[in-house]
Amino acid sequence: ALLLMELGIYRLLEETLGIFSIIAMAWLCTISADLFINKPLGLAPPGIEFKRAHLYDINPVGLGAMTLSATLSLIAHFGAFGEIAASLAPYITLVIALVASPAIAWTTKGKFYLARKPRQSWKKLTSITCSVCEHAFEPEDMAWCPAYSAPICSLCCSLDSRCHDMCKPAARFNAQVGTVAKTLLSESIVGKLTTRLGRYCIAVALALTAIGAILAMIAHQVSSASPETAEVVNRTILIVFFVFSVISGVVCWFYVLAHDSRVVAEEESSRQNTLLLKEIAAHKKTDAALQNAKETAEAANRAKSRYVVGLSHELRTPLNAVLGYAQILERDETIPAPRQSSIKVIRRSAEHLSGLIDGLLDISKIEAGRLQVYSNEINIQDFLDQIVEMFRPQAQAKGLTFTHDRSPALPQFVRTDEKRLRQILVNLLSNAIKFTDEGRVTFDVGYRSQVATFTVTDTGRGITEKDLTRIYEPFQRGEADSVRPMPGLGLGLTITRLLTNTLGGEIAVSSVKDEGSTFRVRLMLSAVMRAAAPPQEKRIVGYDGPRRTVVVVDDNEDHREMMREILAPLDFIVLTAAGGTECLTLIEGIMPDLFLVDILMPGMSGWQLVSRLREAGQTAPMLMLSANIGDAAVLSDSDDSHNDAIGKPVDIRQLRDKLALHLGLTWVYADAAPIIAEKPQAPMLSPGAAHVRELLRLGEIGYIRGIEAKLSDLAKAEANRPFTEALRAYVAAFDLAGFMTFLHDFDEKVESIG
Incomplete structure (x- = not known):
């Protein structure tokens, strides 16, 4: 304590606390005047707003009244108005604050209290979740943030400085100072002050003012304590001031440069963020468009798949009759031998068309990702x-x-x-x-x-x-x-x-x-371990054992008749029904040995009919028939009421194998035809250049029937048989490119020999 008194620090603290008390008095009196005078008189909004997002950075009412009262009180405190005024400095602060606050509020019409109003729609809410900290707060603690485009609490708003007060651009300190400067100064002067050099001069001026004020107060206090050393102290303070002036000038220049760099970086970051947001928005639009296009394409693909499946079913139904009867006629020994080749062409053409339909369906299934296989x-x-x-x-x-x-x-x-x-x-x-x-x-x-x-x-x-x-x-x-x-x-x-x-x-x-x-x-x-089947070259004429009854259920009359033509010559009793109801009526009181049921029928489907037959006590094997057996069978994988499935067009050999498997039949074969020794292959001779050119012309236009007719006409001559048989192989495979190449090569060989 003695040391503090000897050094004069105690007296300095006393003086300093006196100054701080005046400043604190000015602050408290300004707040009191605002609460107890301005608000009752309507010079200030009735509520108390504390959210930074809704306040001006500088309110002239509070800051002006506090600055004015504190300044005049400090002047009085230092004796400018006499000793009595110096002793009454705190009271002067009180009076000036109580008078200046309502006066400034009346002058500014209270427009600097609120930078913006809270949202009216939030008044009825009990709590709102902050988009940053994700905590719930009362509406009074929340503000709408345009930077996040979401609600934000007052604490997160105060801590987040990246937005640069986007919610109140005209209420920022820079904007307010700029408004006052434009009011007091000319536009040219304001423009010069906003340059880098102008801002540097302002920063240096403020720094020198602050340093000078502090050093002046120190010099005044020291001079008052020891007047005999005042001159030395003043010179020392002046030297210190100039030293700090140089330092502050350098520091202010770096500060201005750093500030400009930060502003440029923030502008670039903001620009890049804006571009990124635009790109994200564009990507969202693109993704939405792609999604719509994808859904449209998938819908179109599903429609196409349904169309292809339906079309293939409609094509297979008549094709089943064509291929079936072609197989029947091909095995009919009463047909003359010259017509057998025509029947083979019909069968091969039907098989080729069936293969095209299968390929079309496979492509559709591949695209839909639902290709199925069956063992x-x-x-x-x-x-x-x-x-x-x-x-x-x-x-x-x-x-x-x-x-x-x-x-x-x-x-x-x-x-x-x-x-x-x-x-x-x-x-x-x-x-x-x-x-x-x-x-x-x-x-x-x-x-x-x-x-x-x-x-x-x-x-x-x-x-x-x-x-x-x-x-x-x-x-x-x-x-x-x-x-x-x-x-x-x-x-x-x-x-x-x-x-x-x-x-x-x-x-x-x-x-x-x-x-x-x-x-x-x-x-x-x-x-699969089972007895080997007899040679398939032999013609089947029947089977051992009692006659078996087969029920064919199909809504297509041609298919029913074709199945009768296939099964009746093999000594089967064939009963036919056009639908499920007719089948149930037909089999009343009888127990057939096997059912051949079409899957897709109007009214009662094949699957429903099979279930009804099982419920009625029918234990006979049931074979499902359909042009789309691959798809329909999938729908009934869990249903074990049927025994097997056969696709359309029906292959007679496959049908007979299924019958033998499920009925346990032993086929009876006709005697094998005598084996004719193979004749030596005759040399291939040219039918003539005119005939070759005619075949080339027919091949160029793809006229299959015309080619068949031309080859049949040429085959009437025994010498042309090797030539026509070689070309028939290409026609049978529908290989027109190979057909044309063969003719071109054959023509060149003939010319070279000639």
Whole structure:
């Protein structure tokens, strides 16, 4: 205490506290005047607003009254108005604050109290969640933030400085000072003050003023305490002032530069944020448009799929009759031999059309992602014989060597999806023959540990290394500039890989450019142990045992009659019904041995009929028939009331196999026809240049019936038979490109020989 008194610090503290008391008095009196005078008189809004988002940075009423009262009181405190005024300085503060506050409020009409009004719609709410801290507050604590476009609490609003008071741009300190400056100063002066140099001068002036005021107060206090040292103290204070002036000048310059850099960075950040928000908004619009386009495309795709399924069903119904009767007539020995070739053309054409419909449905199912496979027992030996018999003539007609080898371990019967396996092998073999101009095509089948390996090798043009990665892509066609264009849509290998994967297998390819390609497919083919069927070349005339009754239920009369034509010659008793109700009436009191039921029928569907038959006590096997058996069967996977399914068009051999399986039949065969020794192949002679040109013309316009008629006319001459048979192989496969190539090559050979 003695030390404080000796140093004079106690007296300095006394003086300092006196000054602070005057400032505190000015602040408290200003608040009191605002609450007890301005608000009752209506000079200020009735409520008390504390949210920064709703207040001006500077309120002239409070700040002006406090500054005026504090300034005059401090002047009086330092003795400018005499000793009495100095002793009454706090009272002077009180009087001036109580007078100045309402006076300024009346002058400004109280417009600087609120920068904006709270939302009226929030008055009825009990709580509002802050978008920043996610806490709930009363409406009085909340404000609407345009920066977040959401409510924000007063605390988060005070702590967040990134928005730069977007909610009250005219109520910021800079804006208010600028408004006052424009009122007091000319526009040119204001413009100069807003430049970097002008702002630097203002900052230096404020810094020097603050430093000078502080040093002046220190000099005054020290001079009053010891007048004898006043001159030395004043000189020292002046030196300190100049030193701090230099330092403050440098600091202010760096401050102005830092401020400008921050403003530029914030403007750039704001600009980039604006661009980002615009881009996000644009992406949202694009995403919405893409979503709408996707939904539209999916709706169109679903409509297309429904149309394709419906169209295929309508096409298969008459095609079933065409193919069925073609198979019946082909086995009819009473038909003259010259007409047998025409019937074979009808059957092949119907099978080709059926294959086109299957491919169309497969594409639709692939796009919809709902391709299904079904496991059935097939005679793999007969199946492979059919494949070989189908492609060997095509290869020979093109001048290729076709070799086939199968493993002795391959069983007679296996379980797989015959239709899908046929598609895989047909696609691979047709590609091999199509893209091979000379050499050979090899088709090998291996079997080990229930896994079959199908290998197709050719000596064709091969596949380049870069094309190996895209041959399985849709609509990719193997073409080259130096060869003729190949027919097809480029979906063969795509469907092949998809079917292989769906069957649980794998496909691999190896190829060398201009040397050939090898495709290898590995599939799980479970062996089925059952007695081998007799040779299929023999004609079935009946079966051992009592006569069996088969009920055919189909709304299509042609199909009912066709099934009668197929089954009646085999000694079956065939009963037909046009619908489910008629079938239930027909079988009252009888127990048929087997039912053939169409799935899609008006009124009662096939599935409903099967359920009714089971409820009625019918235990006979029930085979479902449909043009869309692949799709309809899926709907009844959980229903075990039926025993099997057959697709339309009906294959007679498959139908007989199903009947033998479910009825336990033993077929009775007719005596085998005598084997005729194969005649040596006659040399292929030209029918004449005119006939060749006529065939070329028919091939160019794609007139199949005209080509068939022309070949039949040429075949009347025995010498033309080898020539016509070679061309019939192309016509049977609808390979017009190969047909044209064969004729061109044949014509060139004839000319070179001539």
